[in-house]
Amino acid sequence: MWTATILSPSHPSTDSPVDLGFFFDPFSVPFMARALTTVLVLAVASGIVGVFINLRNLEFISDGLVHAVFPGLVVGFVASGTDGLLPGALVAGVLAALLLTVASRRGVGSDAAIAVVLAGSFSIGIVIVSRETNYVSQLEQLLFGGVLTVTPSQLTQIIIVGVVAVVLVVITWRRQLFLALDPVGSRAAGYRSLPTEIVLNCAIALLVVAGSQALGNLLVLALLVVPVAIARLLVRRLMLLAPLAIISAALAGWLGLVTSFHASISYGITASPGSLIVIILITLYAVALLGHLLVERIRTARRAVPHTCFEHTGQHPVLDLDQDVSARRRWSARFRRAV
């Protein structure tokens, strides 16, 4: 993926104790700067849209959308190369968002419906792309993306699509929140749920479309799901979820690009930056999970203190056992939600 000729590494002097140039210099190269911008735009969009993927447990629907976008990418690509990616994906994404919204409302085997869409659209996409000559490398490009080869016009497209996704969620924020907390209550309050669901699913589809070009169709799911899952482990305030998710996604994106750059320059290792970004994101998640588990441990230990009080008052310790069990149950529910 790296071509050594493009790079004229201006390795800074190692005089300063902290060599910040290591982290910032790579982005003096235009395509690296574009890659960073792309990643930051995607971080912001996924941090905001992802909040409701998490709160509404839409991870599987998102996966369905991701795969449904694939044939769109392929058709667009076959029709007019890189410039066709976005229109193709856009059409497929919005169509799939509408279909999946209706399917999931019917409730009848909605998981099965998603799985059918997922497998079906993926195979259609592969059939189409395999008719092309040289299809393996094109397939690789579509599946794993090319954040380093994002052109200026592609970047503009990504920004526009990302902004639309964010705007859709922000203007429907309150009804999304109400629907996520309790669907019946929100309808009783006079909110219609169908438009709310369509808007959210379209926003997710748009994010998939924007992200697919940079991270590839296979890895974009990580961007939709993981940043907010990290935030959910760290805080319990709604208003902090999006900022924290954005920070973790941006951090992973930036570190991924830097790592990939230096791995290539210094060690000649060609590492796909998209994959590195996802690996770093997952690492951040693992760290957050560990921290979360530690904090829960300490909390449970503190909660166990009344144990002795009960014994003094002569109450049966069974009470505490119950408390412990319910705490554990609550924890595991939270864990499942976070995952």
Add this chain to the structure above:
Amino acid sequence: MTEISTDSAAIDLRHASFSYGGAPQLSDVTARIERGEAVALVGPNGSGKSTLLKGILGLVDVVDGEITVLGGSPREALRRVGYLAQLSEVDREFPISLRQVVTMGRYRSLGPFGWPGRRERELVDAAITRVGLAPHAHRRFGELSGGQQQRALLARALTVEPEILLLDEPFNGLDRANRSALLDTLNSLRAEGVTIVTSTHDLELAREVCTRAMLLNRTLIAFGSVEETLKLPLVERTFEGTVAHVDGHNIIPVPPEHG
């Protein structure tokens, strides 16, 4: 309150049938609920209690007959009706504070971006105080007990200053303290003339809160004063011999032929 508009009942059902699509879930209900009344909906699981509540909200289609709420269609009346859903229908791990949950009750009038002004904040605070949760206002919703969450949702329903309050099994799974707190709130609302319609398994509570009771089992079995309707023969007919036991109350009698 009762005298403000003289002839429109709070809820008027005339041979109304409700369906989610397919066969009616509840058919042929005729009843007139006056303003300021408190009515208990009693019946076994699947008897149509929740369906009737959702029908009054306009969330379930009326496939036959007619329903008017506060003199108009259910959708028109929606903003004057408060609704407390079953707790099982709510995401109980939601990462927001109790106060934020209650503020959601004002979202419809605030619109998508309107910032809660003084009046809004006062309404929210008053509702939280009313259900007795003022000391917990800033705690996380997920940290509250089930009973407290139930009361928080009631506070949310009260922020719309409802003329009719609909409650779906509000006493399910409540401990003694929460139960009496909820009872106090409901009784004080009744004293102010709010019309209350609540579904319940619990005949004791129906007697304590309500003036009238509606016995349902896929259709209307009986509707009348609590004393007249909550009698053994009618209750037996409603529950068709199914044994219902709720929160340790031994309420529903087992008919002799089964026992």
